Amino acid sequence: MLKDITFGQYYDSKSVIHKLDPRVKIVLMILFIVFIFVSQNFFALIFSALSVFLVVLASKVPLKMYLKNMKAILPVLIFTAVINVFYGDGGKVLLSFWIIEINTQGIYKAVFMALRILLLIFISSALTYTTTPNDLTDAIESLLSPLRFVGLKSAVHTLAMMMTIALRFIPTLIEEAEKIMNAQKARGADLESGGLVDRVKALIPILIPLLISSVRRAYELAEAMECRCYNGGEGKTRMKQMKMKITDFYLSSVAVLMCAVVIVLNILF
Amino acid sequence: MGILEVKNLTHTYGGSSPFINDAVSNVSFSVEQGEIIGIIGHTGSGKSTLVQHLNGLLKPTDGMVLFCDEDIWANPKDIRKIRSKVGLVFQYPEYQLFEETVFADISFGPKNMGLCGEELEKTVTEICELVGVKPEYYEKSPFDLSGGEKRRVAIAGVMAMKPQVIIFDEPTAGLDPKGREDVMKIIKDYRIATGATVIIISHSMEDMALLADKILVMNKGEIYKFGSVYDVFSDVEGLRNIGLNVPIVTKVFLQLKELGVDIKTEIFTVENAIDEFKKLKEGNKNA
């Protein structure tokens, strides 16, 4: 149920990937996403897949954890694949019915798209599993810091603070939602049967208490933050300074090299 | 045959869940009609998991729960019916309030059972009288009440289903002394009015000694002991070994014994203690 959601959960296995500068990790992830998308043929895509797989292995996070994230996105994956099956033009016709035609090109496209999405999930999971939410927000804040030259400094800080708090409270709110759900079920609430309208209606006894408690939490958190001398990030320092290390350079160069290989494979085949 | 019977109940949670698990393994016990059962044990000893099986919120991984000799999971589609017969009041129940008025919120449970119209109104009014929710509160928003009042309304919301067995998970947590006293009174009043069986999870050994007929001691997901207040609290060493305590009064008597006073130590309430000291005084006078 709700407890199975693992998104945004840090998995501490102290691997090489964990120790990378989070800023480098974000940039590399974007690079990976780009070369997953520019992979135009199977050779390039398979090479991308191998590279992603290498990252997954190096992260020392059990494969099971990655597959769990995949489970959530499975319907989207199947949907895209099915849509693509019907959009093949060319290749050997395998099946044809009325205006619908399934051909090898379509199958090829479907597998290709599915693989792409899969790789995207794997690479983004690799980032969230190996980087603490706080590191992640710090990195985003740092990467966005050039925006201060156009007068958006406090906006960047506010965004980072919002993300930190959201990530901190996601597990708390999930747990709370589950508790409220059980409490209403104990009062005979029926959450499982009925049509769509009934089911949406049945959510009211859960959503209202959840909303009210979130407001209360927000208010209390604001007071607690005030007590800890928070004043909107003015003059704030950081305990953990992000520093690029030599491994960051090595691994970045490897990634750039991989990117080059993808481009070469694209041109060659 | 008790009203509620648990047979070889085992519950394990999915392995990789990031939340704190408290599993239960091979638990069996039986509760008689009208008894007050106290459940004690550490946080994480499986108490909460156990009670969520009694009204079918959780399904046993293994074993079964019988209500009036019938397996509550015999027909999974009927599981909702059992929840009105075995009521469960969660910890901090005031966080489940959601309706616009106090009266509507208390009506939620009985409405889900299919009550409506006059019958519904009668049932809710009865419960309000029993727990002391005054008519001038009926149309108030539950969110405008004080902490103690919210708790009272939330408890009434479960009692309004008129369950034959009612379970409370730490009903007095977070309340001040007056609030604690009020909640205990509501529980006693409900039992007197309906003859219901009451099961209370509590960390207060003093409350348990005052209230319970029998005590179920949980440790690491198993039953450490299930017996009378006397049986459970006489086993001072055993309780200490699993990190639990005896009532403070009992501790005083144990300490007195250690100081060389010739006194029995199976005293669990202040009332008993006073009687014991009076006896001692009489004895001394006669000697």
Add this chain to the structure above:
Amino acid sequence: MDKIIEVKNVTYEYTEEETTHIAVKDLSLCIERGSFTVILGHNGSGKSTLAKLLNGLNKATFGDVFVDGINTKNEETEIEVKRKVGMVFQNPDNQLVASIVEEDVAFGPENLGLAPREIRVRVDEALKAVGMYEFKDSTPHRLSGGQKQRVAIAGIIAMEPECLVLDEPTAMLDPKGRAEIINTLLKLNREKGITVVLITHYMEEAEKADRVIVMNNGSIIDDGTPSEIFKNVEKLKTVGLDVPQTTELLYELSKNGFSVNTNKISVEDTALEIKRALEEF
């Protein structure tokens, strides 16, 4: 007497649905540096409002509050006051900002703009002081209530406050968690000399305090050492407070013609007192 906090004739009013309520009424109070004070009172007695007045989270409607000589109404020194008087609340979940224990503890010092190396030292020290150092890389939602609350305390300690004000920090915890918190507070008070103001309705937590203040209806109705306060069981009961079972036992004994003092709280003292009374026959 070296005063860390001075409350002078403070009244606090708030308006709700157009009616004005008085939460604290013409109250004066001094907290001595290095002391351990417990404030007792039932819900709605004004004790939480008073707590928030002590670090300027609430501003007095009339009268003034001084922290180390600084008026809490002074806007320029607001941060300074909050650093000197740290505050811990009831619900540990709603005080933790970050998803990693040590990063949460660093939040306060980071806001103070300290150097990274200095923050590191303070965070480690604070976590050690509350006995949570081994959990520094853990995430708060995997901790027990008592552990979370200790992290919250560490987050305040890391700002090196003079005084720690805690508003019912044990209300949501189990007996084990409560004991953890009280022991942590005693240790911080005795070893680090931090002034502690603990607000609670659990009487037994007042046992080891230097001073106990009882509040009712926004005023102080009693102020003294624990044994002075617990002597008067009747008075405590009339303001909706409960006495520990030990005190209750002695009180009942005295009502039944035993000559015992009711001002004992610990099991050991109670047993000794009863033994003494028994020997008198």
